[in-house]
Amino acid sequence: MVDLTDLLADLAAESGQLDALIAPLSAADWARPTPAPGWSIGHQIAHLAWTDHVALLAATDPTAFFATVTAAPDPARLVDHGAEDFLAPPAALLARWRAGRAALADALAAVPAGEKLTWYGIRMSATSMATARIMETWAHGEDVADTLGVVRPASDRLRHVAHLGVRTFGHGFAAHGRVAPTTPVRVELVGPHGDTWSWGPAEAADRLTGPARDFCLLVTQRRHRADLALVATGPVADEWLDVAQAFAGPPGTGRQPATAPAGADGARA
Structure with a gap:
């Protein structure tokens, strides 16, 4: 706690x-x-x-x-x-x-x-x-x-954002009208200082790995999955990248890939 x-x-x-x-x-x-x-x-x-x-x-x-x-x-x-x-x-x-x-x-x-x-x-x-x-x-x-045009330094406070992103796994699916999978997903993220933050059973076949900041950008819908260095292994982990949402309420519109035409929608939540 x-x-x-x-x-x-x-x-x-x-x-x-x-x-x-x-x-x-x-x-x-x-x-x-x-x-x-x-x-x-x-x-x-x-x-x-x-x-x-x-x-x-x-x-x-x-x-x-x-x-x-x-x-x-x-x-x-x-x-x-x-x-x-x-x-x-x-x-x-x-x-x-x-x-x-x-x-x-x-x-x-x-x-x-x-x-x-x-x-x-x-x-x-x-x-x-x-x-x-x-x-x-x-x-x-x-x-x-x-x-x-500022890149803010990442801090260990990102762990709170990442934790909420993991805890809202089921909410992301439900918000998008999908049944939340019961298959466990192992999440392993690299924190700002190189340490590993992990959630889920170590033996899980479905896995999500990558930089903690990228995961936080994903679950807050500030970047499209295509622009992040996150690796999903297994169908459930892969689908999660499409629906992840750490905030309450209806599904956000998310962000388009960086290569999308100007004027594409973004998230406000």
């Missing part, structure tokens, strides 16, 4: 890395389009601020959390509406994101052990929610970094 205090420290570090990247940007840079169609850098940060806000409601006021769902004019575009509602001038948006993520960290730290929080279609522990926030912060940070 990962300690919640350690998870919240890693969430703060992941958020801080992205904060340092965007804080010096001009208003024109905040308006630059990112790989997610229709979303600027401002939309990316507004989305994080909005998601922190609804996660805070889930941890402190479930009734108010449910109201955000039932009051949505178009539930299928809930994520887009949230980002649009939270858009603001850069200084105000940055301040809101900072305050919101701090409030969420305090709220998660106060959740009684064993208590589950209601989320979109699932229930999550405080540790799972913190892990999910690390995943989203990293993924949307990648969109921002891609927009700015």
Whole structure:
């Protein structure tokens, strides 16, 4: 089990890395389009601020959390509406994101052990929610970094993203309308410092291997499988590469291969 205090420290570090990247940007840079169609850098940060806000409601006021769902004019575009509602001038948006993520960290730290929080279609522990926030912060940070032409150094925090990617194996298949296979898959990833991270039975015939960062880019749908150095052995592992999805909700559109024509869809989740 990962300690919640350690998870919240890693969430703060992941958020801080992205904060340092965007804080010096001009208003024109905040308006630059990112790989997610229709979303600027401002939309990316507004989305994080909005998601922190609804996660805070889930941890402190479930009734108010449910109201955000039932009051949505178009539930299928809930994520887009949230980002649009939270858009603001850069200084105000940055301040809101900072305050919101701090409030969420305090709220998660106060959740009684064993208590589950209601989320979109699932229930999550405080540790799972913190892990999910690390995943989203990293993924949307990648969109921002891609927009700015920056390659961020990988850290061991990727292990949380990879762990969530493995844990959501069945969800990826279900989200795409497929029956989740019962065949086990062995996952062996090379971490940023050359160590091996592994999940699943060592004797499994189906295997997935490669760099941890590539796996994280896959499960957050920030890269197409064709652009990643992941090796799938066996039919189940191979199919997983097509449906992997670490985030909750309906299937994302994913990203087209780097060689795809300009204007191809990207993921916003």
